[in-house]
Amino acid sequence: MYTRGKGEGCLIVGVYVDDLIITRGNADVVGRFKKQMLSTFRMSDLGLPSYYLGLEVTQGDHGIALRQSAYATKILEKAGLAGCNASATPMEMNLKLLKEGSTPSVDATEYRSLIGSLRYLCNSRLDLAYAVGYLSKFMEAPRQEHLAAVKRVLRYVAGTVHSGVHYHPGGKKGAMPRLLGYSDSDLAGDVNDRKSTSGLIFFLAGGPIAWQSAKQKVVALSSCEAEYIATARAACKAVWLARLLAELIGGAVLAPKLNVDDKSTIALMRNPMHHDRSKHIDVKFHFIRECCDRKLIDVEFVGTELQLCDILTKALGRVRFQELRGDIGMKNLV
Structure with a gap:
């Protein structure tokens, strides 16, 4: 990702090998950039993206939709x-x-x-x-x-061939954007080595922009430890996304909000009195404590029924799966 300028004159260019996507706050800025590029390189202007690296893109007054x-x-x-x-x-x-x-x-x-x-x-x-x-x-x-x-x-x-994600138009002009994240984990779900699975999702503009479902590297000894490791992974992602977003828009962003459905995990990261009970947890996972102390992320409790990451940590029944699929922004985009 490359940026030039700030505010309405900001230009953002995403590059993948020899494919470029250009976005901006002002149409004139894009026009000048295209002329500069055409005068230097042999390239084609394909207009608004409709197909990019296997992604089908649909843009309109109601937002942007992506599907494959x-x-x-x-x-x-x-x-x-x-x-x-x-x-x-x-x-x-x-x-x-x-x-x-x-x-x-x-x-x-x-x-x-x-x-x-x-x-x-x-x-x-x-x-x-x-x-x-x-x-x-x-x-x-x-x-x-x-x-x-x-x-x-x-x-x-x-x-579900035509399923995809949809992003709504920007919110109130001048308002600082804020990432909304969810973090969750199962406990010893892999019967082969008894490692847990972490899940995370981050939302912006009404749609998911980052997600991950991955087996943890170590065996957790309790549900609190499994959730703590998953939350630490999500905290790293949250800090990185917030810094990237701030750089792209050329301004400040609010601390990402991270929803966790385990109260003992939240207590472990906030209350120093519990730290002597977690010495066995790898030091790298305690990064989340520093993030909380420095207000880099805002961790809040969310009930299990509202935990959207369930869909990324275990195989669910039809009713629960289809309910969460709608909640995380998956839609039929025919």
């Missing part, structure tokens, strides 16, 4: 599942798979190809992040039950 419908269709055709019966969820509720399964092995190259394609689809489909991340653990020696679970994900994709 064409890419999802290609994945289904490659897997031989075009026109298949759709599934309501990407993964069976509470599904637990072992690395050393009892079923025969399958073609590892095919399995890895499908997982790789689905991982790229997650760039606009955060409802797939947990399932794809979970099934990525079996790429070394996949078996029939692992491939069956991947095909379940593909059948879910078949029923």
Whole structure:
């Protein structure tokens, strides 16, 4: 990302290899920049983006929508599942798979190809992040039950080909933007090594801009510790996003708000009296205490029923999954 100028004259350029996306606060600024670039380089002006790196972009008075419908269709055709019966969820509720399964092995190259394609689809489909991340653990020696679970994900994709995320127009002019985040974790959800899964989501302009579902590097000894590690990861992301946003807009931003559904985790990061009980937790995870002390993030409690990150830490039932899918901003964008 590159910036030039401030305020209404600010120019922001996103570069990926030889593809550029330009945005601004003033149309004249973009016009001058294009003339400068055309006079120096041989390039094409494609106008408003409609397709970029596999992302389909739709812009209008009601905001910006991103989806990967064409890419999802290609994945289904490659897997031989075009026109298949759709599934309501990407993964069976509470599904637990072992690395050393009892079923025969399958073609590892095919399995890895499908997982790789689905991982790229997650760039606009955060409802797939947990399932794809979970099934990525079996790429070394996949078996029939692992491939069956991947095909379940593909059948879910078949029923939600046109799903994507939508971003609303900017809020009140002059108001400082604020990131809203959620952090959550399961406890020892991986039956192979008993490590937990962390999930995080950050929202801006009414839509998700960053999300992650990832297995933790260490084994947590309690739900509080698992949540604490997940929150520390989310705090790092929050600080980085806030600094990036401040640099892009050329002004101050409010401290990100991070919602956590575990009161003991919040107490551990705020109350020094509890610190002697957490010496076994790696020092790097205590970074969140400094963030709270310096007011870099604002951590608040949110009830479990309002914890949007549940969709990134475990396989849910149909009703809960579809409820959270709507809450995190996933929409049918036909």
